Structures are given as C-alpha cells and as structure tokens.
Amino acid sequence: MALFLGLTALPLAFGIGYSLLHSTGLAGIGSEGFTLRHWGSVLTGSEFWRSLGFSCWVAACSIGLALGLALAAVVRGPERWQRGILSWLIYLPLTLPAMVVAFLVFQTLSGAGFASRLVYRLGLTGGIEDFPNWVNDPWGVGIIAAHVLMATPFFIILFSNLYQNERLGEYAQLAATLGATARQSARRVVVPVLLRQAFPTLVLYFIFVMGSYEIPLLLGSQSPQMVSVLTIRKLQRFDLADMPQAYVIGVLYTVFVVGAVVFLLRKKSGERSLV
Amino acid sequence: MLRKPLKYTFAAAVLFPFAFLLALSFGQNWRFPAVLPATWTTDNWHFLLAGQSDLGQSLLRSLGISVGIATVATGLSFFTAKHIAYHPWRERWLTVAYFPYVFAPVILAATLQFYFLRLGLAGKVGGVLLAQLFIAYPFGVIFFTGFWNERMRAMEQLSATLGGNGWQTFRRVLVPAAKGALLVCFFQTFLISWFEYGLTSLLGVGKVQTLTVKVFQYIGEANIFYAALASVLLVLPPVGLLWVNKRVLFKT
Structure with missing residues (x-):
C-alpha cells in the first residue's frame, strides 16, 4: 500500500502542495513572501475563465458530435461491429496517438491542406484564402474535429459492447412485438440504456478532452487557449511573474475537475440506487 | 443496417490516415494546389533511418x-491490485487510483x-520513466x-488445500490464469507510454x-515529410x- 500511495496520491499531494506554495509567494524563484496577488489576478482576470469556458466548449462539442455519430452507427447496425471486417477496422483509429491525429487534421483541414487542394481542383474555391479557417481558429473547429476522430471509434466500440452485454437486441425485438416502430424502440429503449450505462465513461472522457494538450497545442489559436496549453505557456514564459499564475490555474483546474467528477458521478450513482 | 456503400466509405475513412501518412513519408515537393507530392522517393526513409539523423x-x-x-x-500493479481488491476499503483505494487521470498529465508534470x-531527474530517461x-x-x-x-481467491485456497505453497500457487495457478490479462495490461501500459508527449x-x-x-519537432520545423x-x-x-x-488473445 505504501508503494501504491507513493506512486499515486503522493505525487499529486506534492504537486498540489508546491503549486499552492508557489502561487502564494512562499516558494519558487523570486518568491516575495505570502501574497494572494496571483490568485486575485487569475480569478478577477478574464483569461482563465475564457480558457475554462473554451475547454468546456471543445469537450462538449467533441463528445456531443462523437456521441451522435457513434449512437447512429451502433443503433442502425449493431451486428456489424461485432463480426466481419468493420469489427476489426473500428479498432484501427485507436492506434493513432493524439499528436499524429493533430498532425493529420492540420495537413487535411488547413488552408493549404489536402481538403483545400481537392476543392480547389473541383473549382469550388479560388485558392487558399477561399478555404474556411478551420485550423488555429478561435472556435476550435480543428481541435473538435481531431477529438471527434479519436472519440467516435472509441464510443462505437463501447456502445457495441454495451449493446451486446445488455442484450438490447432482445429488448428492441420485444418493443417491436409490442407495436413500437424501429425509431420508437431506438429512442425509448436502446439509446437511453446505452447513455445510462456509458455515463461514467462519458464524464471521464469529457475530462480527458478538457485536459488534452497535444491537439490544442498544434491546432489551437493564440486566444482563447485550452487550460493545459495556457498553463504550460505561462510556465514556460520568460516573465517569472507568470509562473505563479500557471500554478494557480493548475490548482483551480484540478478543483474544478474533481468537483465536476464527484458531483456528476455521485449524482448518477444516487439516481441508480433509487431505482 | 449499414448498406455496402456506407460500409466502404467507413472503411476508406478509417484507412485514409494510414495511407495519407505513408504517402507523405515517401513524398517531397508538395506545393499548393497539387493534390499529391510532385516527387516520390525513398530518400526520407534513407536519410532518417540510415544513421544520418537521430530518429533511429x-x-x-x-x-x-x-x-x-x-x-x-504490469508487474507492480498485478500485486498491488490483489491487496486492493481484497481490502475492506477497496472502493476508496480505487478512487485514489483514478486521481492521476483526473489531473491532466501535462498539468501534473508542471506541478x-x-x-x-531538485532531484536531478529532469532531462533524464530515469526521470521520464518515473513520471x-x-x-x-x-x-x-x-x-x-x-x-x-x-473465483481467484477460491483457486488460491484450493491450491493451498491441495498442499501447494505460495510460490507454487503463484507459478502454477495464478500466472497461467492471468496470462491473457497480463498481456493485455502489458500492451495497454506500453501504449500509454508510447503515446505520451x-x-x-x-x-x-x-x-x-x-x-x-x-x-512535434519535425512539425515545428515545418518538415511535414519527416x-x-x-x-x-x-x-x-x-x-x-x-x-x-x-489474432492471439481473443482466439484463445
């Protein structure tokens, strides 16, 4: 157990402890003695809140789109993902690291990317400048596209396994016997069960996307930046005054994420225990 | 039901990234608006893998x-998990195990x-291994x-009842029973490390x-082929x- 705590809780405790000391001026290069100045400037400034909001936006859009695509794919043809060529192919995208996915999206969706070249050849655009700004854009379109590419196959595998384990095919047949149309059975039986069972995974994936680093680093804009990128940018700036702010953001982000996970998963387990 | 054209479209979408990367790795001179690189060559592979760069x-x-x-x-977690699984506070310990995932790895690294x-681990392979x-x-x-x-506990108890000592139970009962799980965990932790940036x-x-x-360095240098x-x-x-x-694990 000592080894377990030493490799899990201890690094986190030390990390948060040092972040608190550095951010309150009690440790680090140029520490000035106890001060809440850095906390004040992060909490009253707009940069952190915009970054947190942008991270939530990216995570919500990515999970929402991937969820819709995966549910449509599994509900329309669940057996296709259990056997045959698609059941093998669906695992292939999981072998792509985030860094490579970001590189691919950049080379495909940027102004001089593959998609832009194709539409130019088809006569739909007159050059690079006519192609939509999907990479390094303020709405995070490129970041969302990269996360959707990574999340959709993962959700298809998850839902396909849940479909089989929860024997949803039999429930759908029962619903059909009782007079439900295919759409009604999907909307009232299959999708609610899939979403309910996958809820903890969806929450954790949401947190994973919010904290992602490589993809927004390559595909994000200068402002707003996702939380991880903002933290590291402040940490690596030459201006030492920015370093305490990086630690403030790190601590605030951790509090936000732990709070969200505990609230959402506790609420869900509470709902479950009532049923 | 997915119709055949939709199935082929999906298959093409899945295979496109791999084909695209492979094609770019053999390309040179890819100026807008050319859809494909103007030059196809094995020079990139020769340069990067024949000792002229440090990619190898x-x-x-x-x-x-x-x-x-x-x-x-895999080795350490196999034994730790046993203690946690049979511990009265199993759920609490497991919650602790989830903490590093809630904390974004890069923010954990920053803190x-x-x-x-201070420990002289930064910039060292040992430091990266520990992290x-x-x-x-x-x-x-x-x-x-x-x-x-x-079930595993019952198997251990049965082995002890039949006269097996701790080592024999581990070698002859637990390891064979855990072979598949050990391999999957090895692969997964390999990938966690392999993908880490x-x-x-x-x-x-x-x-x-x-x-x-x-x-990332090559992307920063705008050398898309490398x-x-x-x-x-x-x-x-x-x-x-x-x-x-x-092929192996899911067929056995």
Whole structure:
C-alpha cells in the first residue's frame, strides 16, 4: 500500500502542495513572501475563465458530435461491429496517438491542406484564402474535429459492447412485438440504456478532452487557449511573474475537475440506487 | 443496417490516415494546389533511418522506455491490485487510483517539475520513466482489480488445500490464469507510454527525445515529410499489438 500511495496520491499531494506554495509567494524563484496577488489576478482576470469556458466548449462539442455519430452507427447496425471486417477496422483509429491525429487534421483541414487542394481542383474555391479557417481558429473547429476522430471509434466500440452485454437486441425485438416502430424502440429503449450505462465513461472522457494538450497545442489559436496549453505557456514564459499564475490555474483546474467528477458521478450513482 | 456503400466509405475513412501518412513519408515537393507530392522517393526513409539523423535513436529510446514502463507497471500493479481488491476499503483505494487521470498529465508534470529539477531527474530517461509510471501504474491497478475476484481467491485456497505453497500457487495457478490479462495490461501500459508527449517533453526538458517529441519537432520545423515518416514509425507498433491482440488473445 505504501508503494501504491507513493506512486499515486503522493505525487499529486506534492504537486498540489508546491503549486499552492508557489502561487502564494512562499516558494519558487523570486518568491516575495505570502501574497494572494496571483490568485486575485487569475480569478478577477478574464483569461482563465475564457480558457475554462473554451475547454468546456471543445469537450462538449467533441463528445456531443462523437456521441451522435457513434449512437447512429451502433443503433442502425449493431451486428456489424461485432463480426466481419468493420469489427476489426473500428479498432484501427485507436492506434493513432493524439499528436499524429493533430498532425493529420492540420495537413487535411488547413488552408493549404489536402481538403483545400481537392476543392480547389473541383473549382469550388479560388485558392487558399477561399478555404474556411478551420485550423488555429478561435472556435476550435480543428481541435473538435481531431477529438471527434479519436472519440467516435472509441464510443462505437463501447456502445457495441454495451449493446451486446445488455442484450438490447432482445429488448428492441420485444418493443417491436409490442407495436413500437424501429425509431420508437431506438429512442425509448436502446439509446437511453446505452447513455445510462456509458455515463461514467462519458464524464471521464469529457475530462480527458478538457485536459488534452497535444491537439490544442498544434491546432489551437493564440486566444482563447485550452487550460493545459495556457498553463504550460505561462510556465514556460520568460516573465517569472507568470509562473505563479500557471500554478494557480493548475490548482483551480484540478478543483474544478474533481468537483465536476464527484458531483456528476455521485449524482448518477444516487439516481441508480433509487431505482 | 449499414448498406455496402456506407460500409466502404467507413472503411476508406478509417484507412485514409494510414495511407495519407505513408504517402507523405515517401513524398517531397508538395506545393499548393497539387493534390499529391510532385516527387516520390525513398530518400526520407534513407536519410532518417540510415544513421544520418537521430530518429533511429529516438525509436530505440521510445521502445526501451515503453517496454520498461509496461514491464514494471504490469508487474507492480498485478500485486498491488490483489491487496486492493481484497481490502475492506477497496472502493476508496480505487478512487485514489483514478486521481492521476483526473489531473491532466501535462498539468501534473508542471506541478512536479520543481521536484524533478531538485532531484536531478529532469532531462533524464530515469526521470521520464518515473513520471510515466505515475500514469501507467494506476491504470494497471484499476485494470487488475477486476481480475482478483472471489473465483481467484477460491483457486488460491484450493491450491493451498491441495498442499501447494505460495510460490507454487503463484507459478502454477495464478500466472497461467492471468496470462491473457497480463498481456493485455502489458500492451495497454506500453501504449500509454508510447503515446505520451506532454509529460515527457516537460520533464524530459527536450533532452529525452522520444518519437512523439521528434514528431512535434519535425512539425515545428515545418518538415511535414519527416513528421509523416516519424508518425508512421509511431503508429506501427500499436497496429502490430492490435493485430496480436485480435489474432492471439481473443482466439484463445
């Protein structure tokens, strides 16, 4: 157990402890003695809140789109993902690291990317400048596209396994016997069960996307930046005054994420225990 | 039901990234609006893998780090998970194991950078190994907790009843029963380490150049052909492991 705590809780405790000391001026290069100045400037400034909001936006859009695509794919043809060529192919995208996915999206969706070249050849655009700004854009379109590419196959595998384990095919047949149309059975039986069972995974994936680093680093804009990128940018700036702010953001982000996970998963387990 | 054209479209979409990366790795001179590179050559591969660059070293370094992490994390977590699974506070311990995942790895690295610098671990392979263990080991613990169930406990008790000592039970009963799970955990922790970038780049301070760090370096230098080649090298082991997973593990 000592080894377990030493490799899990201890690094986190030390990390948060040092972040608190550095951010309150009690440790680090140029520490000035106890001060809440850095906390004040992060909490009253707009940069952190915009970054947190942008991270939530990216995570919500990515999970929402991937969820819709995966549910449509599994509900329309669940057996296709259990056997045959698609059941093998669906695992292939999981072998792509985030860094490579970001590189691919950049080379495909940027102004001089593959998609832009194709539409130019088809006569739909007159050059690079006519192609939509999907990479390094303020709405995070490129970041969302990269996360959707990574999340959709993962959700298809998850839902396909849940479909089989929860024997949803039999429930759908029962619903059909009782007079439900295919759409009604999907909307009232299959999708609610899939979403309910996958809820903890969806929450954790949401947190994973919010904290992602490589993809927004390559595909994000200068402002707003996702939380991880903002933290590291402040940490690596030459201006030492920015370093305490990086630690403030790190601590605030951790509090936000732990709070969200505990609230959402506790609420869900509470709902479950009532049923 | 997915119709055939939709099935082929999906298959093409899945295979496109791999074909695109491979094509770029053999390309040169790709100016707008050309859809494909003007020159096709094996020069990129020769240059990067024939000792004229340090990509080969990065490949070996990444393999060494990932195999090391997978071996240590799988071994340690197998035994730790047993203690946790049979502990009265099982759920509380498991919650602790989830903490490193809630904390974004790169933010964890940022908060630990001070300690790594003070201990002389920053910029060292040993430091990167330790930092990656903070992520891979809890995964193994979570993974194996399901393995240590009542059935396993009954098997251990049966072995003891039949006269087997602790070592014999471990070697003859537990390891054969856990073979598949051990392999899957080894593959998964290998991939966690293999895919890692933020934590490695921050605590490796650019000196521990793994393949992911190399890909980012080539992208930063706007050398898309070398970046594509390094990406192909990065993707090959996971595809190989997937093939082994599907062929061997799920058929036995």
